[in-house]
Amino acid sequence: MTAYPVGTVDTVGGTRVPAAALSRMAATRLVRGDLALLRRAQEDRALVLLKAVHTRLRRCPEAVGAEVHRAFAAHWALLARAEAGRPAAARFALGYPAVGARLVAAVRAAEGAELERALAAFGAAAVAVALHTGTACTADLTAPEGTLALPGVGVLRTSAPWVRVSVRAGAAWVRPLGYPRAGAAVLRLPGARARVRWTGVGPGWRQPARLPGSAARLEDVDPFRVPPGGVGLPGLEPRPAAERNEAAAFPWAARWSRALALLLTADPARAAETRALVRAVVPLGAAPSGGGRGRVSATTRAVPGALLTTWPGSPVELAAVLVHETHHTKLDLVHELAPLHGPGPEEPEGVADGAAHRVGWRPDPRPVRGVLHGTYAHLALADLWARLACGGTAPERFRRAAGEQHEQCWEQVREALPILLNSPELTYAGRQFAIGMSEYHQSLGKRVRPRRR
Secondary structure, eight states: OOOOOTTSSOBSTTOSSBHHHHHHHHTTOOOHHHHHHHHHHHHHHHHHHHHHHHHHHHHOGGGSOHHHHHHHHHHHHHHHHHHHHOHHHHHHHHTSHHHHHHHHHHHHOOTTHHHHHHHHHHHHHHHHHHHHHTOOEEEEEEOGGGEEEETTTEEEEOSOSEEEEEEETTEEEEEETTOTTSOOEEEEOOOTTOSSOOEEESTTEEOOEEOTTSSOEEOOSOTTSSOTTOBOOTTSOOBOBOOHHHHTTSOHHHHHHHHHHHHHHHOHHHHHHHHHHOOEEEEBOOOTTSOOOSOOEEOOSSSTTEEEEOOOSSHHHHHHHHHHHHHHHHHHHHHHHSOOBOSOOSSSTTOOTTSOEEETTEEEEEOHHHHHHHHHHHHHHHHHHHHHHTOSSSOHHHHHHHHHHHHHHHHHHHHHHHHHHTOTTBOHHHHHHHHHHHHHHHHHOSOOOOOOO
């Protein structure tokens, strides 16, 4: 594995990314050391959010009541014990997207009751980390609206307002308090080498299924799995999270396996990126009005590692979604390490005339950040479609269609690159990144010639 010792490599503009690594990232082609760097950045994101929550309470102690402060201190101490015992497992657990969503909620919540609810959810995240690391503890947690959600572990549906979680060697018990006949969920904890293999049984207990060949989960139970308001595109009604019975109507695990197998055959490096960076696949449901049947997929900058998507129509469609959305996540993580552009709006509303740009893949004008993201994702797609078009085992009709997709993506990237190359909003690292994308785009070529069988 490529290592990056501090002080022994050239960096770009004083950033934390080696120049050679930034060049490879711009070309969408990573080596193992680059991927490890992004994984660390993904986990560091949660640590930054943790510090932000802690700093907020320290600076504004009056924001919540004394009892909430005491509970937060106990949960913080539990996290510290878990990290001291098994630091790698603790960081892995903290990097789960639903944990990040809870931390973001605690950072953004208004003082008072809203913040207190967010900190209660933070407590459940701390206990989930203890479960992942096998840290012995006993914690009483609230179950808002009859739901206790332990992110990355599972959800208990109960009529009790409080639930006790007891973790001992190799097992955990999740018991509703005050309801002796409600029954407890019993969990067999993962061993030291199996960070995500859970077995839980009991009344009202549900847990996300592990997706084959990866550490990712099919996250269809956690209440924080989709941002408030749902996920959507301009002009389309936002999609909510699919409930478990809705998600169960589709064979997600089988489609994931086939899409991953396709990536492994066409481009093993892309498959490795998916395995490393996608921690959760979140099925999206139908629009509340029943309309808006188009397919939607998304990632969120605040919580990297979650891929939110409606049901993909085929394994190749899911493979394309994985590549597309993983590159949004990659770019967000690169930007965390080496800022590529200055601060600006994430969406075009309210942008001054001349500050938004037209691109081939969206009907609405985009800010420079949106252009950069879309260009990067479509550059990776142009690469993927070229590899699929040149694959010797696929039917000729499929390879011809892949070649057409490659040409479309290649042309869209060609039209967008001048916007980035001439933008004053990019930093020095951002300009170098855009140059690297342009060079790789040229190396791909517009036309590919499918091999004849």
